[in-house]
Amino acid sequence: MTRRVVGPFNRVEGDLEISLDVSDGYVTAAYVNAPMYRGFEQMLLDKVPADALVLVPRICGICSVAQSAAAARALASACGAEPPPNGRLAANLTQAAENAADHLTHFYLFFMPDFANAAYRDRPWYEAIANRFRAIHGTAAAEVLAGRAAFMRVMGLLAGKWPHTLSLQPGGSSRPLQASEKIRLFRTLREFREFLERVVYGDTLENIASLATCDELAAWAEAHADRADFARFVRIAADLRLHELGRNQTVMMSAGAYQQEAGMLFARGVWSGQEEPLDPATIKEDIRFSHYGGDARARSPEEGETLPQMGKEGAYSWCKAPRLGGRVAETGALARQVIARHPLARDLVSRDGGNVTARVVARLLELARLVPAMESWTQQLRPGEPYHIPPPPMPDSADTFGLIEAARGTLGHWMSIRRGRLRNYQIIAPTTWNFSPRDANGTPGAVEQALVGTPAHDTEGGIAPAVYHVVRSFDPCMVCTVH
Amino acid sequence: MNVLWLQSGGCGGCTLSWIGSEIGPLVRTLADENIRLLWHPSLSQATGDEAVAIWDDCAQGRVPLDVLCLEGAVLRGPNGTGRFHVVAGTDTSMMEWVRRLAPRARHVVAVGTCATYGGVTSAGANVTDACGLQYDGTVPGGLLGVDFRSGSGLPVINIAGCPTHPDWITETLIALAREQLTAGDLDERGRPRFYADHLVHHGCRRNEYYEYKASAEQPGDQGCMMEHMGCKGTQAHADCNLRPWNGGGSCLTGGYPCIRCTEPGFEEPGHPFATTPKLAGIPVGLPSDMPKAWFVALAALAKSATPARVRENARADHPVRFYGKRRDPSKS
Numbered sequence: 001m002t003r004r005v006v007g008p009f010n011r012v013e014g015d016l017e018i019s020l021d022v023s024d025g026y027v028t029a030a031y032v033n034a035p036m037y038r039g040f041e042q043m044l045l046d047k048v049p050a051d052a053l054v055l056v057p058r059i060c061g062i063c064s065v066a067q068s069a070a071a072a073r074a075l076a077s078a079c080g081a082e083p084p085p086n087g088r089l090a091a092n093l094t095q096a097a098e099n100a101a102d103h104l105t106h107f108y109l110f111f112m113p114d115f116a117n118a119a120y121r122d123r124p125w126y127e128a129i130a131n132r133f134r135a136i137h138g139t140a141a142a143e144v145l146a147g148r149a150a151f152m153r154v155m156g157l158l159a160g161k162w163p164h165t166l167s168l169q170p171g172g173s174s175r176p177l178q179a180s181e182k183i184r185l186f187r188t189l190r191e192f193r194e195f196l197e198r199v200v201y202g203d204t205l206e207n208i209a210s211l212a213t214c215d216e217l218a219a220w221a222e223a224h225a226d227r228a229d230f231a232r233f234v235r236i237a238a239d240l241r242l243h244e245l246g247r248n249q250t251v252m253m254s255a256g257a258y259q260q261e262a263g264m265l266f267a268r269g270v271w272s273g274q275e276e277p278l279d280p281a282t283i284k285e286d287i288r289f290s291h292y293g294g295d296a297r298a299r300s301p302e303e304g305e306t307l308p309q310m311g312k313e314g315a316y317s318w319c320k321a322p323r324l325g326g327r328v329a330e331t332g333a334l335a336r337q338v339i340a341r342h343p344l345a346r347d348l349v350s351r352d353g354g355n356v357t358a359r360v361v362a363r364l365l366e367l368a369r370l371v372p373a374m375e376s377w378t379q380q381l382r383p384g385e386p387y388h389i390p391p392p393p394m395p396d397s398a399d400t401f402g403l404i405e406a407a408r409g410t411l412g413h414w415m416s417i418r419r420g421r422l423r424n425y426q427i428i429a430p431t432t433w434n435f436s437p438r439d440a441n442g443t444p445g446a447v448e449q450a451l452v453g454t455p456a457h458d459t460e461g462g463i464a465p466a467v468y469h470v471v472r473s474f475d476p477c478m479v480c481t482v483h
Numbered sequence: 484m485n486v487l488w489l490q491s492g493g494c495g496g497c498t499l500s501w502i503g504s505e506i507g508p509l510v511r512t513l514a515d516e517n518i519r520l521l522w523h524p525s526l527s528q529a530t531g532d533e534a535v536a537i538w539d540d541c542a543q544g545r546v547p548l549d550v551l552c553l554e555g556a557v558l559r560g561p562n563g564t565g566r567f568h569v570v571a572g573t574d575t576s577m578m579e580w581v582r583r584l585a586p587r588a589r590h591v592v593a594v595g596t597c598a599t600y601g602g603v604t605s606a607g608a609n610v611t612d613a614c615g616l617q618y619d620g621t622v623p624g625g626l627l628g629v630d631f632r633s634g635s636g637l638p639v640i641n642i643a644g645c646p647t648h649p650d651w652i653t654e655t656l657i658a659l660a661r662e663q664l665t666a667g668d669l670d671e672r673g674r675p676r677f678y679a680d681h682l683v684h685h686g687c688r689r690n691e692y693y694e695y696k697a698s699a700e701q702p703g704d705q706g707c708m709m710e711h712m713g714c715k716g717t718q719a720h721a722d723c724n725l726r727p728w729n730g731g732g733s734c735l736t737g738g739y740p741c742i743r744c745t746e747p748g749f750e751e752p753g754h755p756f757a758t759t760p761k762l763a764g765i766p767v768g769l770p771s772d773m774p775k776a777w778f779v780a781l782a783a784l785a786k787s788a789t790p791a792r793v794r795e796n797a798r799a800d801h802p803v804r805f806y807g808k809r810r811d812p813s814k815s
Contacts, residue, residue, distance in 0.1 A: 006531050007571025013495050018569030036558070036568040038492055043607030047755075054742060058603045063494025109502075113528055135528035136510050136520065145508035152503045156729030160737015163496040163501070164646055166757070167702075167737045174702035174802040188730075308610065310561050374751040384801055388703040408567065456484030463531060476601045479494050 001028065004456065004461055005036055006398070007035075009471065011110040013137070014478025016435070018471065019316075022456040027467070030444070030451035032435045034319040040483040041306040041436065044425040047392055049075055049417050051467045052425070056413065057164045062105070064163035065098040066406030067480075068383050070413040070427075071298040073402030076170035078417060081391030085261075087172020089377045090158055090387055092258045092265075093185075094168060095404070097154040100192075100370045101335065102407035103469035104151075104200075106475045108144040111360060112229075117465040119458040125236060126449035132445070133276075134233070140229065145426050154374075157181055172388035179383040180281045186378045193371050201368065202228025212343040214351075216226045217361065224473065230364050237357040246470035248354035248450040250328040252335035253278060253433070255412075256372065257405035265342040265373055266405070270324065273351075275339070280403055280412070282325035285428065286439040300322065301414040302399055316319035317437040318482045321445060322428050330354050330446045331409025331433045334362035334476065344370075354450070356473040363475070375479070396420050406430055447474055470472040484549040484619035484660040487541050487584065487765040488523040488594075491568050491577040492604040493555025496646040497595040498525050503729065504649035507790035516657050521546065522633050531650075535573055542583040551633075552590035553581060553616055556597040557626045560612035567611045578626065581616070585627055590635040590659050591616060592642060594652060597642035599673070601625075601746035617641070617673065621747040637666060641673035645744035650726060651678050672747065674720065683716035683733075683741045686724035695784045695789040703738055706780060706797025710766060713757045717770045721745045 007017035015036055021029040041061055044052060052071045057064035069091065075081070083091065116130035116138065132140050156160035158175055167174045177185065193205060202224045212218050220315065221234035255278065256268025270276040284298040293309035298321075301400050307314075323329075334354060337345035344365060348358035394417070401414040410429030416424040436445030444452075447470070455464045490498070502509050502525070513520065522529060522537045529537060540546040557578050558567035567574030573580070585591050593616045596602035601620050605613040615625045617639040623629045625639075632638060640659075642651050655675050658664040670679045687693065692707035699706035708714035716724075719741050723733045734741050743749045743758050754760040760767045769778050792804040 005572055008524070008534055008573070009571060010522075010527055010530050010534060011524070015568065015571050021740070034572070035571050036492065037611060038558075038567075038604060039607070039610040042610050045601075045607065047607075050758075051756055055606065055750075058494050058496070061494040061499040061646065064494070064496060105502075109525065116528065142508035142511045145502060145504075145510060149503045149505050149508070150730075153730030156727065156732030156736075160732040160734050160739065161728035163494075163499055165737055166739035167733065169702045171702065175736075176703050179802055218563070226666060308561070308567075310564075310566060312750075386703070386800060388701065388800065390701050459515065468530065477756055 004463065006467065010254040011113065011472065012476045012478060013480070014062070014482065016476060016478045020451065020456055024453060025457055027451050027454045027456050029212045030448045031316055032319070032437060032445060032447055033317045034435065034478050034482045035263045036478070037308055037318045037480045038482050039308070041427060041462070042424050043263055044422050046421050047424055048420065049078070050315060052415070052422065053166055053169070059483045060477060061163050062102055062477055063098060063408065063480060065094050065159065065165060065168065065408045066404060068165065068168040068412050069095055070211065070411050071405055072168045072170050074400045074413050074415050075394070076166060076391065077396040078401065079170060079392045079394045081170040082389065083172035084386045084388040084389050086381055086385055087178070087389070088259055089381055090173035090175065091168055091176070092377050093154070093166070093374055094158045094257065096370050096374050097158065098149070098162070099407040100367050101148060101151060103367045104144065104148055106363060107360065109135070110475065111472050112140070112233065113138070114465050114468045117225055119465050121463040124241065125239070129236065130187050130231065131288060143199060147192070147199065150195070152186065152191040157185050157188070169388060172386070173459060176387040177381060177383060180384055182378060182381050186375065189371060189375050189378060193375070196367070196371065200364070201230050202404065205368040205372055208365065213347045214344070219345060231361060235309040238362070241359065242469060243352050244355065245454060245466055246354070246356040246359070246450040246473050247352055250330050250354070250447055250449065251324065252338055252354065252448050253329040253331045253410055254336045255403040255405050255410045257336060266336050269339045271335065271338045279325070280401065283412070283428065284323055286323060287320040288321070288440040289315055289317065289437040290320045291318055292320065301412065301426040301428055302401070302416070304414070304424070305317040305427070307400040318435055319432055319435055321436040322433055322441040323439055328436065328446055329433055331430050332359065333366045333407070335409060336405060337362045337366055338455070356469050358475040394420070397431070408477050409433060427483050429477065429483065431477045432480040434474045435476055435478070437482055447471060484518050484694055485521050485547055486518060486523045486550040486552060486656065487538065487548055488552040488554065489577065489580065490524050491553065491555040492558040492611060493595060493597040493602070495525070496815045497552070497554050497652070499654050500646040501649045502643050504653055505730065506650060506653065509653070512653060516660050518656055518660050531572055538580065539739065541587055546589045546786065548584065550590045550592055550656065551584050551599045552594050554594040556601050556613035556615060557581060558611040558613055559608065581626060585631070585633070590637060590640060591627070591633045591642045593617070594642050595647050596643045596645045596744055599643040602645055603750045605750065608706055618747055636696070637664070638669070638673055640669065640675065643672070644721065645749070648678070648723070648726060648728060651675065669722070674745065678726070679720040679745065681720070681722040681725060683719040683721050683723050683735070686720065687716055687735050688724070689735060689794060692797050695785045695793050697789050697793045703800040705740070705799050705800065707761065708735070708740045711759055712740045713718070713742070713755070713759050715743040715768060716741035717772045718768060719743040719745055721726070745800070746786040
């Protein structure tokens with residue numbers, strides 16, 4: 001057995017190191033290390049609760065709105081605030097804009113460039129794909145950055161700017177859109193739809209969203225070969241059998257996303273081969289292999305501690321190990337679409353469990369579902385009616401939490417307020433779940449499990465691109481993880 | 484011009500802001516201006532050993548390093564070891580990597596308020612002992628020291644902002660590539676003057692409310708946010724309302740206050756961010772270049788002269804009174 005250390009891992013958010021035990025060319029064990037500590041949970045102590053809205057978005061440059069939304073949700077629940085319909089719609093739109101942009105960024109800037117890896121130079125598709133997706137210099141980069149920047153005008157309208165807005169408040173949105181701005185927002189979304197349908201899908205968003213099985217997806221990709229980047233991925237994935245890579249049999253989890261007049265657009269729940277309810281009270285964080293001191297028992301985030309301790313015996317990551325009722329959970333677009341009962345997502349995991357192909361397809365499926373929903377929410381805005389209702393006063397003492405879905409999965413903020421100040425603040429980010437280290441039972445986290453069995457070397461002794469596909473299929477956000 | 488971009492104690496938001504550049508797709512702008520990213524954590528192909536080889540080539544002088552960019556604060560803790568950020572795959576702290584690379588660089592650029600002054604990463608008790616490249620909060624020094632000068636003779640160029648506007652980065656790099664950025668183009672905090680000579684207040688669309696001190700009281704209100712909601716746009720160096728964000732936004736158009744994110748120490752204002760601290764009903768933080776008594780006198784006068792239209796609109800989330808004579812729509 002040999003040990004390989006992989007890092008720095010770029011085209012992820014933040015710094016990531018992975019140690020691989022390799023036997024006969026395959027990964028037999030993986031250890032995921034988040035090699036930075038930033039200290040937000042300590043920084044927030046003794047601040048007034050509302051200051052969290054300024055500080056927590058700055059946990060993460062790529063999911064700052066999600067961090068805002070989780071804090072706003074927790075604060076709203078503490079004081080009993082209820083945003084008006086316009087406020088709810090504006091929050092949905094702002095969160096959806098971030099999630100849609102993140103999925104697009106992940107596909108083009110972070111994930112696809114790995115197919116320009118020279119290890120694939122013998123594949124028949126290599127030249128065309130490398131020319132299209134190579135980092136920075138591929139033809140897709142400039143095209144997609146332009147489309148993405150145009151789409152981010154949604155944030156200029158709804159949130160002032162992105163990242164790091166303060167527009168999401170417990171009482172609604174601080175940015176009341178007027179009638180002409182509503183038209184501008186709608187036109188921006190329609191331009192984005194045109195871009196997606198032309199460049200990404202080569203088909204209507206509705207046709208993508210209605211693909212119901214793996215066979216339909218494969219047939220669609222053949223029919224749309226060379227017309228769209230999504231079809232290009234599906235065909236490469238079939239050629240490289242990416243559905244057999246990064247397999248993961250852990251449960252999946254989603255907090256549910258986008259509150260609508262009746263229910264959520266994407267349902268809340270747990271998938272373990274069957275549907276289960278999500279009970280946040282069963283979430284605990286373990287620190288056996290994390291650089292933290294204090295109580296060694298797994299603790300509920302309500303009473304979680306964050307006491308950094310370098311040099312702790314056996315510790316290998318700044319990430320804690322969250323568990324759902326003791327179980328490892330995978331979270332993200334795939335989990336969200338499976339739990340939302342999308343037939344294609346269900347079919348993608350029915351044979352192989354979570355896998356590289358399924359995760360990438362689920363992101364692009366979700367993107368195709370989000371934009372029509374955003375168009376509809378925009379049409380429902382009623383200019384002239386309130387976007388924000390002044391919330392009741394914040395109680396002097398409260399224990400509260402906000403659980404939402406960020407692009408990468410379930411994000412929770414737990415806060416304890418005493419004498420009007422934050423006495424404790426604990427954050428469990430999506431990548432904390434996916435990139436968790438081992439827990440006290442020695443059970444590896446989701447990515448650690450998914451890497452086992454992956455071919456480790458390319459023909460020249462370098463790291464096989466398969467390792468990169470598995471890791472990046474989870475779209476890690478290490479800056480969130482090392483809050 | 485060769486650029487090596489590293490990230491440490493921060494959120495990566497300056498990069499995410501940067502790739503949203505609207506003066507053209509970023510990668511095309513850079514290519515057209517002959518700016519070559521040797522390596523960037525979000526954008527580059529090279530990963531793992533290939534990436535470390537690039538850093539090493541720069542540190543050993545085998546590849547000319549024209550610009551070293553750091554995004555995120557330097558984490559000096561614990562106990563001065565820098566090991567709160569050990570760069571993946573190198574068993575070496577980012578603090579040490581920056582110390583190796585900075586002396587080789589023709590220019591050193593700190594991107595964002597974390598890298599310039601410590602920023603949010605240094606907030607609270609600053610448990611990571613975070614600092615900027617040449618500042619520790621308001622105190623000059625930081626990691627590299629007051630006397631540090633890069634190969635070009637310039638101090639660290641501080642593109643402060645949380646996050647930075649995409650154009651602040653792009654225009655700084657283009658100026659450097661053209662050899663057009665001199666010491667005189669930086670302000671007293673090392674910031675490029677092309678954006679830091681302005682105040683956030685300049686171009687604020689709430690200007691009429693400011694003139695009459697007609698104030699917002701709640702998020703969403705249209706009035707000026709200085710009196711009650713913590714806005715420091717009159718005291719913050721940046722052109723955020725002259726050079727809009729994401730097609731036309733800014734914090735102030737978004738309905739929330741300027742928190743002075745381009746200034747050292749903004750992360751610990753000494754009061755809740757979204758509440759204006761007052762003494763005897765008068766905001767404590769007034770523009771420093773006008774006599775306070777005059778400000779107060781003018782404010783009192785302006786308040787008494789405020790048109791009902793301005794006063795009522797200030798506390799509404801959409802226009803409810805209008806200038807001039809209006810036909811009553813019910814009598815059409």
